[in-house]
Amino acid sequence: MSVQIVINGENAEQAIQELAALSTGIVGRSVPAESALVPEASKAERAARAARTKPEPAKAPPATPPEPEDEPANDEPDTDDSDASDEPIPTDVELREIARNIGAKGPEAKAAIKELLGKFGVSNITAVPAEKRIAFKRELEALA
Numbered sequence: 686m687s688v689q690i691v692i693n694g695e696n697a698e699q700a701i702q703e704l705a706a707l708s709t710g711i712v713g714r715s716v717p718a719e720s721a722l723v724p725e726a727s728k729a730e731r732a733a734r735a736a737r738t739k740p741e742p743a744k745a746p747p748a749t750p751p752e753p754e755d756e757p758a759n760d761e762p763d764t765d766d767s768d769a770s771d772e773p774i775p776t777d778v779e780l781r782e783i784a785r786n787i788g789a790k791g792p793e794a795k796a797a798i799k800e801l802l803g804k805f806g807v808s809n810i811t812a813v814p815a816e817k818r819i820a821f822k823r824e825l826e827a828l829a
Contacts, residue, residue, distance in 0.1 A: 775822045777811045784810060787828050797828050 692707065694700030788795045805821055807813050813821045 772819055774815050775818050780810045780813065780818065780822060780825065783822065783825050783829075787825065794828065798825070801825060801828065 690707065692700055692703045694703055784798050788798055801821070801824055802808065802810070802813075804824075805813055805817060
């Protein structure tokens with residue numbers, strides 16, 4: 686037979702007192718009522734304690750403009766999202782539905798979808814980054 690005992694306390698001191706009360710009860714001694722009670726800390730004391738234990742928020746480094754770099758070699762397709770502001774970014778579900786409909790046409794269509802995924806540098810539709818989803822959707826629909 687297994688027994689599980691859970692001891693809760695507002696702080697370590699209270700948890701230790703609860704454990705002491707439990708242990709004296711186990712060996713058959715009675716526990717005086719005062720020893721089992723822990724005086725309630727005032728709200729001000731609790732707030733002060735909480736303030737001491739909270740970590741300081743990380744300070745952001747000063748904003749500096751990025752240094753211009755030589756254009757890196759980029760194998761990813763160029764995306765023309767000039768009218769992207771009025772077109773919503775497609776969700777995973779929408780993209781998968783379009784791909785499912787195209788893939789139903791046969792093995793050649795499925796191969797074209799896989800090739801498109803490779804062109805965007807991802808292994809599956811959910812991995813297409815949000816900033817490239819509109820372009821991906823356009824190219825996917827072009828396969829239809």
